[in-house]
Amino acid sequence: MRNVLFILFGVVLLFGCSNKTITYYKVNSPDRNLVLNFNLNQKGEPFYTVAFNNKIVIDTSYLGFDFIDAKSLKSDFKIVNFNFSTFNETWQMPWGEQTDVVNHYKELKVELQETTESNRKLNIVFKVYNDGIGFRYEFPEQPYFKEALITEENTEFNLTEDYKTFWIPGDWDIYEHLYSTTKLSEVNALKYVGHVNLAQTYIPNNAVNTPVTMVGNDGVHLSFHEAALVDYSGMTLEVDTKNLNLKSVLVGSKNSDYKVKRTLPFHTPWRTVQISNSAADLIESKLIVNLNEPNTLEDISWFKPMKYTGVWWEMHLGKSSWDYGMEMVDGEWKDTGKAHGRHGATTENVKQFIDFSAQNNIGGVLVEGWNTGWERWIGFEDREGVFDFVTTYPDYDLEEVVKYAKAKGVEIIMHHETSAATETYTKQQDTAFALMQSLGIHSVKTGYVGKILPKGEYHHGQYMVNHYNKTVEKAAQYQVAINAHEPIKATGLRRTYPNTISREGLRGQEFNAWAEDGGNPPEHLPIVAFTRMLAGPIDFTPGIFNIKFDDYKPNNQVNTTLAQQLALYVVIYSPIQMAADLVEHYEVNPVPLQFIRDVGVNWQETKVLNGEVGDFVTIARKERITGNWFVGGITDENARTLDIDFGFLDTDETYQAIIYKDGQNAHWNDNPLDLEIETLQITKDTKLSIPLAEGGGFAMSIIK
Structure with a gap:
């Protein structure tokens, strides 16, 4: 009888002038x-x-x-x-x-x-x-x-x-x-x-x-x-x-x-x-x-959402390089004494990031440029066999770094730049992931810069869809989580394979450091929040404090205010969030750094308080375990005032709110570092109006 009722409910009969019945x-x-x-x-x-x-x-x-x-x-x-x-x-x-x-x-x-x-x-x-x-x-x-x-x-x-x-x-x-x-x-x-x-x-x-x-x-x-x-x-x-x-x-x-x-x-x-x-x-x-299948992984406790720092932004600024300066001799990479001294992934430099992370409630450190092969992968047609994903440069002691990090309560995040040479990476995944497992490393950032090898394939065709997905499945066997760059699009498979933690798949922060067209305009992220972010988590790498990096690239900058960089930790979702700037830029800015220390990465609840595509958005997220709320709001090139209703807070509770907002003279280009801090008590009945500068934003910690 139940099926009959469904049929009667679901089929509509319409009679036209020709007396023919059309079934919808x-x-x-x-x-x-x-x-x-x-x-x-x-x-x-x-x-x-x-x-x-x-x-x-x-x-x-x-x-x-x-x-x-x-x-x-x-x-x-x-x-x-x-x-x-x-x-x-x-x-x-x-x-x-x-x-x-x-x-x-x-x-x-x-x-x-x-x-x-x-x-x-x-x-x-x-x-x-x-x-x-x-x-x-x-x-x-x-x-x-x-x-x-x-x-x-x-x-x-x-x-x-x-x-x-x-x-x-x-x-x-x-x-x-x-x-x-x-x-x-x-x-x-x-x-x-x-x-x-x-x-x-x-x-x-x-x-x-x-x-x-x-x-x-x-x-x-x-x-x-x-x-x-x-x-x-x-x-x-x-x-x-x-x-x-x-x-x-x-x-x-x-x-x-x-x-x-x-x-x-x-x-x-x-x-x-x-x-x-x-x-x-x-x-x-x-x-x-x-619309995706349920979780197929039995035990996923080995991965924990976290914030991370890393040897990354300094290479985009030109402070250091991915490569060491080795040469290929008789089919092997060898140190021939021609190291240029600008290599970023050194044991000493990585330890600096580990120390900083341990002191600031940051759980991981990403290390790019640690393995041999960076000298010759860009611009070469035959990139198969360039990287082997286990051999370190002479100035980087992987085991020592991992041991040092563990002692500080910090996890190393591995980096595998494949140079889009998919056959090399596929053949070496067992060896590379086994190395990670032996060292207790549970996260890897993969990269696929360049034209796909084999020639004739594209990043988003069936061949590469299968490669990306099989990589995730293979990594899960070794308790490794994948953060893919130059990826296939996110389509919700993070439900089926939760070790698919994040991915790039958009015009990211690095374009601000080297793009010839002036970087990402202020409207970029207010659009991204309603487009790319609908697909899934984004590894956007926020937290740039040195917004006008004149010491490195005077013709480039991030088109943002400092307050907006803080807001991105809430607005742009990812279970891993990078504090992307250099350690020295954070150490001279302890006040805004406090928000990065405090902000969560794993959420019990999310509320979108307001927004218009391409213009502005405000998002509130409640942290799991602590129950603390964090709010972030961003705007495009237009200044505006956003009205915030705190009705999402618990009844009969008083909270301390710390607000990091644009100063009165803030502007994404003219005065991006103008920041004001305000602390006040709020309840669910509180309503605030917060002004945002051109290209600006605000971030808020709300603690019972």
């Missing part, structure tokens, strides 16, 4: 504000529509596939079965933006079969949440369809408005572009072909990468992305600027005529649309992680 398969969100309809047209082509608050936001959008040596799978279908169901659970993040996550949706599964001789089958599964939708294709086992060689996936999102759109180009090789803000009809990704600041780039279509976020005239917010990207190519979205249509374009390869090769049965990643009435709700949405 309808599924609502649990709160009934979202409605998804599915149907076949007269040609047997599957399509769907989505309505939000009684308004169509995605109109008739078709679905299907193209293959090599096979007819496209997109028409001549009939519906052979369908099923409606409801699911509701609460699961816990081992670390994350919150402890408890509600996973509540209604599902429609439609089973299709061709009416033609080939008789192929295809299932489409829709999940409708209060905060958006996800759908994926399932290719069931079938007698005459054994392998799919997909040349394109024809997933459409047919929009009903010329949305204000925040986008980066659909680059098959890198995500490190600045965001553009235009109407959807004005998207022109091809103008970014061959960007001067990028180590690798390939933009073949007028397409955008995901997440891409849009804002409508009535305040509706949409963000398009994907979830659970496994054994498949990354999806870009080609923009039809005339018809306001998005269509999937999978990342391909020069080494094959297909973009995805899969043996049946299999399913695709989820195609996702987050939908809300406000920008704040986009950040609070957990749609992406909810």
